[in-house]
Amino acid sequence: MTLDPANFRAMMSHYPTGVCVITSLAATGEALGMTVGTFTSVSLDPPLVGFLPDKRSTSWPDIAATGRFCVNILAEGQEWLCRKFSAPVRDRFSDVVYRLSENGLPLLDGAGAWIECAIHAVHEAGDHLFVLGVVEAITAEPTASPLVFLRGKFGQVTCLEA
Template sequence: MSLDPQKFRSILSHYPTGVCVITAMTARGEAIGMTVGTFTSVSLDPLLIGFFPDRKSTSWSEIAAAGRFCVNILANDQEWLCRKFATRERDKFAEVVHRLSENGQPILDGAVAWIDCSLYAVHEAGDHYLVLGQVEAMALASERVASPLIFFQGKFGQVASIETPLA
């Protein structure tokens, strides 16, 4: 049986994913970043997160070389940041307000939360890498209650609040 990658993509589009921007500082002291839609928690002991950058990504190769990065969980009103960091533009930080974490990694203003990590492991996974990061620091980025930006069926959206608790 032949499996069609487009059908695979279409079927998986029925499962929503959160949108994050992975940021880092290069050895040259330049802020770099990339958008990912495949981010997850992995382990509580040690605290590990994971994401899957494309093997052709030039941004990922620079982030990997830095050995440290920050996961910025985007808010539902930050689609423009998602799109900006998904381009091949060299200076993705032009007009992007950010500050540096205690470990020197860029934190994007307005993100729901940030997670500062050191590179724990990288594994080949088809046309992507599985990247594991060990959490060094983390915080909700602000006191505002924000819905995260999600991607579902080829469109951006937000999480609707649940009025009744699950049984």
């Protein structure tokens, strides 16, 4: 069976995803970043997370070269950061407030959580790469509501009482 890529993409849009910006710091001190909507927890022992950059990404090779990255889980109202870090421009950090973590990774202000990692492995996965990171540090804003993407639109999470 052959699936039409456009139909497959449309069908997968019915599953909500979180929105993250992967950041790192080049040896030159340049802050690097890219938007991803394919982030997941992978393992508890050892603590591993993963994301899938497109093989055609021009940002990923620079981030990969650092050997480390931070997953900035975007919060409600940060759609502009998602758009900014997915735009085909070099200086994505202009007008973006961030600070460096103790590990020297860019943490975007206002994000809901930050997961700092060392690259553990990178695997081929069709037209993407599957990047595994071993978690070195994690911080979260307990009251932040995550930004989600569903059917081509941004949204927010509403928690229901149990």
